[in-house]
Amino acid sequence: MRKHRKRSNEQWRFILKWTAAGFVLAVMYNIAYVLQLHARDRRLSKLVDEHEIAKSFMRQPEFRDRFPDTLEIHELGRILKGDVDEAWRRKQESLGGKNPNEIREEYRWMRAVQDADYRRREKAEKRSRDQQAVAGFPSESAVSKSDSR
Known part of the structure; x- marks a missing residue:
């Protein structure tokens, strides 16, 4: 039993060492990348x-x-x-x-290309029905409801 535990501990120690080494390498790579980006930005700003x-x-x-x-x-x-x-x-x-009518603001452009979900479509339809009712024109749904009686 003791031999099994010792072997298990050695395996975990090996795994943790390599994981830590990989993590350190990844962090060093990311830091070097960020430093390179800043150096390029400084060089371009001096032009x-x-x-x-x-x-x-x-x-x-x-x-x-x-x-x-x-x-x-x-x-x-x-x-x-x-x-x-x-x-x-x-x-x-x-x-x-x-x-x-060109959209120059990014948030408006993103809103324009999004798929209209049913809630936005329903709100737009309700708004158009309300505007038609205010203008004195009955909406199609109101006409079809009165014809069905």
Whole structure:
């Protein structure tokens, strides 16, 4: 009996050691992932729009052999950033004029794509019946009830 208990304890000790090691590794992995995300966010927040736009423009084949100075890159970036901002403003204005019923808030969009359950449908039907009754038009259900008598 004692031998069986000793073997059982050794097995549980082995299982717990490996479980603890796996847990520690998982925690370390998650911490490293979060630190990497923060480092990437810091690096991206330090980027300047004008410089990145100018660098991307200078990667075009016709400009690859040129090595512009910092002042030229800064000026080019300022001009291109202005053009990009103006294009974005025009796009936003044209989108705003095209569809006034566009849902821009996320919670309203989620509400619109949800399946309407029977309670919402019943409330909408009751509301339309009440509005028709107030307007003086009998609803279909009221007409069918009076015809069935």
